[in-house]
Amino acid sequence: MKARLLLIMASALIVRPAAAGPWNIEPRLGASVDYETNPALHEFDTRAEEHVAALIYLPLRYDADAVEFSLIPNARFSNSQGYSTLASNFVHIDSSAVFVNERGSTTLQAGLARDSSLYYLGATLNGAGVRRDTATTAIDWTHFFTERAQVQLDGSWAQVRYAQPANDNFLTDYRYPNAGPTFSYAVDERDTLKVIGNAGFYQSLDGRTSSKSQTVQLAFVRQLSELWTLSSAAGYSKSANIEKIFYGPILLGDINSTQNSTVYSANLNRQGETFGLNAGFARALQPTGFSYLSRQDSVTLNGTYTRSERWDFSLSAAWQKTRNPLVSAGVAQLGGGGVTVRYLNAQATANWHWTELWVVSLHATRIMEQYGPPAASGASSGVSLDLTRQFLRTEL
Secondary structure (H helix, E strand, O other), rough: HHHHHHHHHHHHHOOOOOOOOHHHOEEEEEEEEEEOOOOOOOOOOOOOEEEEEEEEEEEEEEEOOOEEEEEEEEEEEOOOOOOOOOOOOOEEEEEEEEEEEEOEEOOOOOEEEEEEEHHHHHOOOOOOEEEEEEEEEEEEEEEEEOOEEEEEEEEEEEEEEOOOOOOOOOOOOEEEEEEEEEEEOOOOOOEEEEEEEEEEEEEEEEOEEEEEEEEEEEEEEEEEEOOEEEEEEEEEEEEEEEEEEOOEEEEEEEEEEEEEEEEEEEEEEOOOOOOEEEEEEEEEOOOOOOOEEEEEEEEEEEEEEEEEEEEEEEEEEEEEEEEOEEOOOEEEEOOOOOOOEEEEEEEEEEEEOOOOOOEEEEEEEEEEEEEEOOEEEEEEEEEEEEEEEOOOOOOO
């Protein structure tokens, strides 16, 4: 029913007569069939599944001289029930507004999402996937003092809730605001130095645990050539954690602990007409739905190749190792305790542009996870075939 309603709304927008103005819409609608060998990522009792889904992408944009606005609903509706598999449905609504002046810009962003923790969070415990509801806002203010020097102030807020059963509590609903400045100075045409600061406050919505974190990094950006860019950053992050201990409704006191880590990142980017590449690795303290911030090591690779007007290919892979601290019997298990999760998500895609507006896409995926203690693992391989109709840009 939801899918039919959105399709009717999209059709109404598409057939509306075009008129001159800054508002425009460029919809993309499609259908997908997929096969997964183990979409629940179970270690035992694995079951293959096939699904049929409708894909909806409705970007609404406003373009003026100094103002840009976008509202982008993106959804997948299929015959899959619930949120316990990789093939779960999702609805994402993202919006942004950009204001530009002679000395800088201001960007406002907001988003709402309903999806599965299994796919977007990676493995949790025993391959359990639940519905995840996310609300986010962010602001970015950039000001150029001179042609070489600029300052940037970033702030964001996120709230995440998990619809897990009443007898399970392996995921923590949380709120996470954070903000910080970035100062950039262009040493010459190719080299830029940055000093990055950030402070955040992670808090479980039940008020039981919280983390106050501060991070400072020094970054360097090098334009290697017209096509290649290298970015790197390194610094230190400190998190002060608090757990409240209750006896029934009575607060007995707090348990304090710290979680400190070096943080770093490196990224190599190539942007060409036929071949693009983005590769990087990073370590950071991130909110992942557990009692405190989690230390996350990640490696990412994204490549695109355009062979002709009709054929293009892409490859993406993301590997994560996350150390998730737990709270058990009133003791914060940091250092030597907690759960370590290793997660790999790789996908290869071939797109055939049947016509200017119709595209046929073939995807091959591989998802693997390992977590513990106790040690356990799960993996799934899948293929999917998508047929997508790209509608021409229509002025509203």
